[in-house]
Amino acid sequence: MSSSDIELIEAQGRIWSYSYSFIINKCLKCAIQLGIPDVIHRHSPGPTSLPALASALHLPPSKHDALRRLMRLLVHAAFFKLQEAEDHYYYSLTPASELLLLPDDRAEAEVLKAPPVHLFLGTDHGSLSAWFRRSDGAAPVEAVLGMSFWDAMAREPSLMQTFYGAMSGDSKLVARVLVSDCCKELFRGVGSLVDVGGGTGTMAAAIARAYPDINCTVFELPQVVPDSQDQEAIIGLPNLQFLGGNMFQENIPHGDALLLKGRRQLREDLEKMQGGGTAVAWQQREIRKGDLDRHGRWE
Template structure:
């Protein structure tokens, strides 16, 4: 019998594109996908080189020329032509703009680079600086697992990350302080941006009236710090792995507690989880939700005479297919889900998948409020 590996199944001639134009279009689509990683690495390199900060500090809002940019860059100057090419794709993708310089000297109109809203998000002095997130996500430690995806499909490892590094992401963080810092800074930079939005009038009501809140697996505490400052009456606890919160100092209504969230969660009116549920598979996600339910129902209310007070769980995570989204947003969500496939045992979930988990954990109802690509989900016992 012929081995399946060596059998030949000729493609049906009807399935082969014969039309030259269609053939080239199919090839172009293929190339776009083959090379789309170059979008990430170009942005990564420009950020490592400090290009957004240089345009910001040299230009003061005015365009800076390619030669000004090159002379400020810490590069081998024989490589200068590469900077033009790097900038060309980043202008194309909207990270930088090109503006005419106002020169009266000649009719030769020179152009210069300016920042856009996207590259302003990468400035060191921007309190919402997203560069730590970009630099961590494209770091070889987090991108190497992509090359293990196919091997992982054939082995027993929990994640492609484990196939690449021999341990889980959390285990690597526990033994590699540099990786731990890079990852926590990345999370902190996202948390900063999310809190800027969540504390605006449209959303901040979600925290009203809470006497206490646990930011579960809250990293180095960016979320809890923002809530504790905006709501001085709310006692906030940041709960995370001991090596993440070690040496961090609390404040008046902010406390750091180290521990394993699967073993117990401090009681509070609310448990907040940003980017936690998507780290875990359904089995562990369910365990966590049950722990959260215990934590929010076991606290005796100081103000209520009705005995145990029932609180809520507040989740910030994606809900797939939850709204009429444009194609680009859906693609970003699906890319994020595949990123999770590479790094952790978790996944992004549809509303149906969320609802099943909430019901299985014994919650009675939930409310979803869209928050860009993610959602704010309030879950009630």
Template sequence: MKPQKVVKMDLQNGFDVDELFQAHAHIWNQTYNFINSMCLKCAIQLGIPDLLHNHTQPFMALSQLSASLPINPAKADGIGRLMSILTHSGFFHKKIVNEDEPEQEAYALTNAGRLLVKDHPLSMTFSLLLSLDPVQMESWHHLSTWFQNDHPTAYHTAHGMAIWENASRNPKLNHLFNNAMMCDSRLVSGAMLHKFKWVFEGLDSLVDVGGGTGTMAKAIAQSFPSMNCTVLDLPHVVAGLNRSDNLNYIGGDMFETIPNADAVLLKWILHDWGDEECVRILKKCKDAISGNGKMGKKVIIIDMVVDHHDKDHESVETQLFLDMLMMVLAKGGRERKEQEWVKLFCSAGFTNYKIIRVLGLRSVIEIYP
């Protein structure tokens, strides 16, 4: 019998045993990090957050949860394993209960879990389903190829077109995208009009550029009945949308012209574009608010101001995630630090600005001509 070769592991070259296996575990963790996201998507598709939300008691026993789901009964054991990882990830609370049977686990929603209930007014369900849709995920498999070619984005490498063009051709993707933006606008408009309504006070007119189906503009128009609000977005986005007394929709291109108004709102828009495009957009905004000399005219930007100082690990990681997302999806897209924002404002001819850090990882930025 041929003797087996003994492989010697050199642990003297920068590693001791503990360091080696700690590094090994870290790579495992990062390799399988996608499992958190895909388990979350599975839970949403099965309707688990909705079942827990609609349950009459604070906690729902695992056996009752499994029996209520549209699954093959032979696979009920897997629900407990799914709930374990999502409890560890912070979407469910768990406790042990005994309801005239052997002890078992029971679950309830955390605050993060509540935002995954489909009919919650601030639900992030569509945002998650959009981000994890196979069409969107395909881009990430082409990231290394993109670094080696001359395509504008990894999305273009994967699909041969920009995300905006693909959405105009793909009704499912367009539906997911519009609903994701709608849910985000509900969150932002609710916060703005509850605590920071003064941002919009004194304005007679406002244009929401890239405002989608008008969720944010509708909320502003309802809060300020005397203000004339306009949503400017691509024709396929606003097609068929009905105007109201003080809310109008215009299909157009923000690079060509923006309707005149006292204020222009850019929510979650500029991070989609490179510096040159941002300056072009901002110059069009400046043209739109120039005119009769009325005081208080401004551009209102709701976007991220990157700051890694004094931030917890998850906040920094989220900022880095979103910056990479912009790089993959949008030509020149990026999240920007304050000095990078200021450079854009000055290049577009604005003279002053104010940053209000009030929306979690995002800020409200006012810029003035």
């Protein structure tokens, strides 16, 4: 076989690999819906055998071999560890699957349990090619639906609940690091903080609990802000308040620090800062030292 033939075979393999990459997502979603990570977790500290896993999941005997093949794929994707002994298979969790356990602070699993976004919005991945041929500035979802993703989500309460539930779970994980000792210097001298696009207040609540002297404000769309009568019952923090508004249309409230988590358009957000202040961006790639002048404006 010539080198060109080998390259063609390798190229074909790459195409097949990416064409069927959706299978990992389907299998992971299946594992979460079945409760596989939780079953293995309950059997810890030791690994869980394949028969024990099938029994705990109440699967019919005809599906045991299919379960083995499902687990083989997820082991390959590093979601589980496999130990083999005398033709028996034993499984344990990895850091990735530990994130998929189902206490309240593990909302990552809820994202994958939910139907895909395109099913909610009536779009599919094929619409992306049509979007490329358009000359206007509409986003792909706007080209299909005639409205933004956020407007479409506001019309679908179940999607909004899933989306913000997932964001809350992610924020809880990030907040553990943000309020730890390694980040204390970020909050030195800060008396007020505004969480821009702070969702239901998970991140701001963690900061408010860790730093009771900091007055925290969550600035978010009105339909996302919890009902006023429920805020104290949900959060119960005197140094945390919610303010409804649109960061793209209104000035961001004044604060000694702004918290922007995962923002891709920090330039526009930071230009809305009133006066001096500190910008805390969780994704370091989004903002670099020296990008802001002493007034907190983009240079």
